[in-house]
Amino acid sequence: MKPHVIILFLLFITACKQSENKQEIVSDHDVVQVISQDVPKLDLEQANKLAALPLHCINAEYPNKLSQTLGSGEDLKNPATLHPAFYGCFDWHSAVHGHWSLVSLLKTNPDIKNRNDLKNRLLLNLSKENIEGEVAYFLGKHNASFERTYGWAWLLKLAEELHTWDDDTARVLEENLQPLTNLIVEKYTVYLPKLNYPTRVGTHGNTAFGMSFAYDYAVAVNDEAFKKAIEARAKYFFLNDENCPMSWEPGGSDFLSPCLEEAALMKRLLPVETYKTWLNDFLPQLKSRSFSLETGKVSDRNDGHLVHLDGLNFSRAWSLNKIVEGLPEYVHLKPVAIQHLNHSLPSIFGDSYEGGHWLGSFAIYALNSF
Numbered sequence: 001m002k003p004h005v006i007i008l009f010l011l012f013i014t015a016c017k018q019s020e021n022k023q024e025i026v027s028d029h030d031v032v033q034v035i036s037q038d039v040p041k042l043d044l045e046q047a048n049k050l051a052a053l054p055l056h057c058i059n060a061e062y063p064n065k066l067s068q069t070l071g072s073g074e075d076l077k078n079p080a081t082l083h084p085a086f087y088g089c090f091d092w093h094s095a096v097h098g099h100w101s102l103v104s105l106l107k108t109n110p111d112i113k114n115r116n117d118l119k120n121r122l123l124l125n126l127s128k129e130n131i132e133g134e135v136a137y138f139l140g141k142h143n144a145s146f147e148r149t150y151g152w153a154w155l156l157k158l159a160e161e162l163h164t165w166d167d168d169t170a171r172v173l174e175e176n177l178q179p180l181t182n183l184i185v186e187k188y189t190v191y192l193p194k195l196n197y198p199t200r201v202g203t204h205g206n207t208a209f210g211m212s213f214a215y216d217y218a219v220a221v222n223d224e225a226f227k228k229a230i231e232a233r234a235k236y237f238f239l240n241d242e243n244c245p246m247s248w249e250p251g252g253s254d255f256l257s258p259c260l261e262e263a264a265l266m267k268r269l270l271p272v273e274t275y276k277t278w279l280n281d282f283l284p285q286l287k288s289r290s291f292s293l294e295t296g297k298v299s300d301r302n303d304g305h306l307v308h309l310d311g312l313n314f315s316r317a318w319s320l321n322k323i324v325e326g327l328p329e330y331v332h333l334k335p336v337a338i339q340h341l342n343h344s345l346p347s348i349f350g351d352s353y354e355g356g357h358w359l360g361s362f363a364i365y366a367l368n369s370f
Helices: 003-038 044-057 092-108 115-125 128-138 150-163 168-194 207-221 224-238 258-269 272-282 308-324 328-348 359-368
Strands: none
Touching: 003 328, 044 092, 044 115, 044 359, 092 115, 092 150, 092 168, 092 359, 115 168, 128 168, 150 168, 150 207, 168 224, 207 224, 207 258, 224 258, 258 272, 258 308, 308 328, 308 359, 328 359
């Protein structure tokens, strides 16, 4: 090849590289602009609107899905008798995270409307006597595995939120809740070694979701034994996973992403460099700056299963945000998270009870993740 041809070729390669670099810089700028302009804020107005959702249901006894195993006719009782603290919001786990929602909003918004009334409602529902009744239900012969592990996870999230809230009311509530919290930690610790295979679904049974919330609690209260138990089992279940089939998601009634929930769990417990290697093997497509993910679409807001897809959008948002934490090479996932949050957030206000009794909690948790 002639010298001047070689020089021209090298100049062409250099120009292409410079163009690519410029493209990367523009992309970074665009990402920052999208994040700064489009992410919803959990401000006071939003907090007041969101607080109305659990307030509407935490003391609404009916309709109710008890998910109870009956040992005899004597076990047939009304929801408030069976679950004196968590009988509202259609089912037990929704009642639990309805209370978590109020605690979270009180904690992050000191000027929230009717603050004292909200506190008094929590004190009334989460009284020492009511929590003793909840413990008694779990100790019954036929319902030892009740709400395993989804409801357990939300109970621990409520306990964590109370523990990290610097407020006199929180100390009373945390102490009242402690017997049930201790029981759930004990049950979780006994259960995990028995679970030979993780449950990889997009609904309540998802193992990774439950372990994430349990791990957050263990870290918050400095429970090293519980923390190590979760770490060991999570690594046993997930450390060798590769190429999670995101293209199979979502299922028709999913409110969790099996792939993203697992990635968010492992982000919590792996060292940064180990996690980056693991994530590249598990979800290699996330590293692409052109990565996109279609939002879940709800076709009927009066169908309690189909409306789950709004929950999927919220949980995808919080999982993507967890993945991005401290990893600038994944910052392009932020707009995807924002897109999912913005798609579903307007739908939860004035919604049917099928979505209204639980989606507020998912929205709050997603908003808190930004």
